[in-house]
Amino acid sequence: MKEPSLTTPPAPATGRPRLSGSARWLRLFLGVSLLGGPLLAGSPAAPEPILTAPLSLPDAVNLAFSRNATVLRARKDLESTEGLIVQTRAIAVPKLVVSGNFKAVQPSDIDIVSFPAGSGLPTGLTFGVDKTWATGVELVQSLYEGGRIASSFRTARLSRAQALLNYQTALSDVILLVELAYYDVLLAQQQITVREASVDLLTHELADTTRRYDAGTVPRFNVLRAEVELANARPKLIRARNSFRIAKNNLVNLMGFNLPRETSEDIPLTLAGKLEAQPYTISLPDALQAALGRRTELQALRKAQALRNEDVITAKAGSKPSVQAYAGYEVHNSALHADVGYEIHGWVAGVGLNWNVFDGMATRGRVRQALAGLDRAAIDLDDTARRIELEVRTAFSNFIEAGEVNESEKKVIEQAEEALRLARSRYEAGAGTQLDVLSAQTALTDARTTSVEALHDYSAARARLERATGALTAGAAGTPPSQ
Numbered sequence: 001m002k003e004p005s006l007t008t009p010p011a012p013a014t015g016r017p018r019l020s021g022s023a024r025w026l027r028l029f030l031g032v033s034l035l036g037g038p039l040l041a042g043s044p045a046a047p048e049p050i051l052t053a054p055l056s057l058p059d060a061v062n063l064a065f066s067r068n069a070t071v072l073r074a075r076k077d078l079e080s081t082e083g084l085i086v087q088t089r090a091i092a093v094p095k096l097v098v099s100g101n102f103k104a105v106q107p108s109d110i111d112i113v114s115f116p117a118g119s120g121l122p123t124g125l126t127f128g129v130d131k132t133w134a135t136g137v138e139l140v141q142s143l144y145e146g147g148r149i150a151s152s153f154r155t156a157r158l159s160r161a162q163a164l165l166n167y168q169t170a171l172s173d174v175i176l177l178v179e180l181a182y183y184d185v186l187l188a189q190q191q192i193t194v195r196e197a198s199v200d201l202l203t204h205e206l207a208d209t210t211r212r213y214d215a216g217t218v219p220r221f222n223v224l225r226a227e228v229e230l231a232n233a234r235p236k237l238i239r240a241r242n243s244f245r246i247a248k249n250n251l252v253n254l255m256g257f258n259l260p261r262e263t264s265e266d267i268p269l270t271l272a273g274k275l276e277a278q279p280y281t282i283s284l285p286d287a288l289q290a291a292l293g294r295r296t297e298l299q300a301l302r303k304a305q306a307l308r309n310e311d312v313i314t315a316k317a318g319s320k321p322s323v324q325a326y327a328g329y330e331v332h333n334s335a336l337h338a339d340v341g342y343e344i345h346g347w348v349a350g351v352g353l354n355w356n357v358f359d360g361m362a363t364r365g366r367v368r369q370a371l372a373g374l375d376r377a378a379i380d381l382d383d384t385a386r387r388i389e390l391e392v393r394t395a396f397s398n399f400i401e402a403g404e405v406n407e408s409e410k411k412v413i414e415q416a417e418e419a420l421r422l423a424r425s426r427y428e429a430g431a432g433t434q435l436d437v438l439s440a441q442t443a444l445t446d447a448r449t450t451s452v453e454a455l456h457d458y459s460a461a462r463a464r465l466e467r468a469t470g471a472l473t474a475g476a477a478g479t480p481p482s483q
Contacts, residue, residue, distance in 0.1 A: 054272035057182050060255060064178045065171070067256025074170035081163035085156040091142060092149045097328075100135035129333070131340045136348070138328030143351075146317030155310045162303035165296040172296065172472045174254070179463040181251040186275045187456040188244035194452060195237035198445040201420075202230040205437065222434045229438055233445075275455035277406050280462050284396050287469045291392045292385060294470030301384055305377040308370065315370040318363035321355035388468070395461065395468040402461040406454040413451055416444040 065071055111127040142149060206226040212218040248267045252259065259267065282290075292298065331345040356363070423440040426432030466472055 054270050056272040057179065059272075060182055060251065061175055061178050063255040063257075064174050068174050068254060069256060070170055070174055072256075074167045078163050078167055081159055085159050088152050088156050088159065091145060091152050094139055094141045097138045097140060098136075099138070100133075102131075102133040104131045106130070128335055129338060129340065132333060132335065133340070134330065134332035136328055136330035136332075138326050138348075140324050140326045142322065142324050144321070144323040146320030146322060147313050148317045151310045151313045151317075155307060158303050158307050158310070162300050162307070165300040165303065169296045169300065172467060172470075175472050176463055176467045178251070178254050180460055181247065181254050182271065182273065183275065183456050183459045183463070185244070185247040185251050185269075185271055186273060187452060188240065188247045189271070190275060190452040190456075191240040191449065192237070192244055194445060194448040195233070195240045197448070198441070199230065199233050199237055201441050201444075202226065202233050205441065206230050209434065218434070225434060225438065229441075275452065275459060277403070277455055277458045278462070280399075280465075282396075282465075282469070284393070287392050287396055287465070288389055290469040290471070291388050295388055296470065297384060298381070298388065301377065301381040305374070305381055308374040308377040311370040312367065312374055315363065315366040318356065318359065318366060321353055324352045324354075326350055326352065392465075392468045395465040399458075399461040399465045402454065402458040406458045409447070409451045409454045412447045413444070416440070416447040420444050 107130045110130060206223070206229075209218060209222050209226045213220060213223045245266050248269045252267055252269065327347070327349040329345070330348055331343055333340055334342050334344050420437070420440040420443075423432055423436045427434060427437050
């Protein structure tokens with residue numbers, strides 16, 4: 001199987017007419033290189049003109065991919081993993097070692113053998129010289145390391161696959177956060193519209209009641225009641241505007257923008273999207289099956305479990321011999337020649353064997369530690385699978401609820417508007433009261449608010465369900481590395 005690359009993005013995808021479902025983010029993922037590309041080329045910079053132009057949801061996600069701190073950290077983790085992979089494979093790569101030394105001793109520290117005079121032998125025979133030096137270059141290749149060489153290649157492949165899966169998880173999390181923040185801005189914007197309409201209705205009602213009071217057809221109580229209703233509506237409009245400002249700040253922060261200090265409290269951000277209930281159909285069994293098969297968290301834990309198994313192999317290798325072959329060239333001065341510059345040289349080659357027959361039970365301790373880590377990985381995988389199932393069930397239930405609420409609110413606004421029209425007609429004809437009109441106006445405002453919130457909750461619930469089932473990752477990164 002061809003192992004995944006940290007630097008090569010998936011093949012470009014074809015265009016699509018509509019952003020929906022798991023394919024919604026396909027172009028976004030494929031348009032962002034894992035370690036490069038125009039959007040990922042630099043660190044967060046000054047604000048771009050996109051803030052003053054209508055911002056679509058795909059544009060917001062693209063900006064987050066290039067600037068969001070979580071994505072930037074995840075990319076650095078990828079680079080760090082590549083360095084770890086190089087270290088892991090180093091055991092199988094030949095080592096080239098250059099060495100050299102120089103040593104000088106006091107002449108009196110050299111052994112001298114003396115012979116009796118008249119023996120015909122030298123008066124003194126020196127063993128060694130007072131200055132020695134040596135240099136050489138040696139190539140060392142490990143031939144057998146108790147299984148660690150093959151394990152290093154498997155570990156490198158598993159580490160790379162796990163790093164890519166963790167990166168995809170980070171991207172999916174950022175997509176969800178940006179989606180929710182985008183929907184929050186749209187909700188706050190619509191709530192301002194609803195509250196402004198409510199204030200306009202109550203302002204009109206106050207003006208109409210004041211004219212009636214001036215004409216002597218209604219008591220002062222009606223005017224006071226209209227004033228109180230209008231005064232109660234204005235703080236809700238103020239809060240809606242503040243929620244809009246906060247929601248925009250949150251979205252801009254997720255996109256990684258550094259706003260200038262002179263930026264006003266109300267960020268000049270306009271969104272091109274709108275809240276709408278796009279159809280989305282999936283059964284709970286299909287959602288659970290999709291989540292268990294596509295969630296990158298589970299796939300990364302499976303890689304982690306395989307890595308812990310390699311740790312066991314590496315730990316057991318401590319009780320096995322290691323064999324290295326070496327070849328090189330040495331140059332050193334002669335120990336039997338007084339001239340320190342007199343050198344001898346030549347090729348050297350051989351095979352070395354190291355075997356710790358007894359290491360104080362250190363290997364046994366490392367094996368026990370590695371086996372415990374392997375069991376821990378299995379527990380983590382099982383627990384995460386249950387947690388993901390719970391997450392899917394919860395997201396599915398919330399999505400069903402949001403869909404039912406949204407469906408129930410489709411005609412409520414029309415009914416509330418008609419009720420307000422009838423209440424006004426009855427009031428103007430003398431058959432109704434001001435309380436009926438004010439109650440109808442309150443009901444209309446509540447209906448509009450509930451309708452907007454239902455659309456927001458539906459969109460948010462759908463985004464959470466797609467994240468829970470792994471639809472964002474599956475549509476983005478293609479087929480994950482096999483187990």
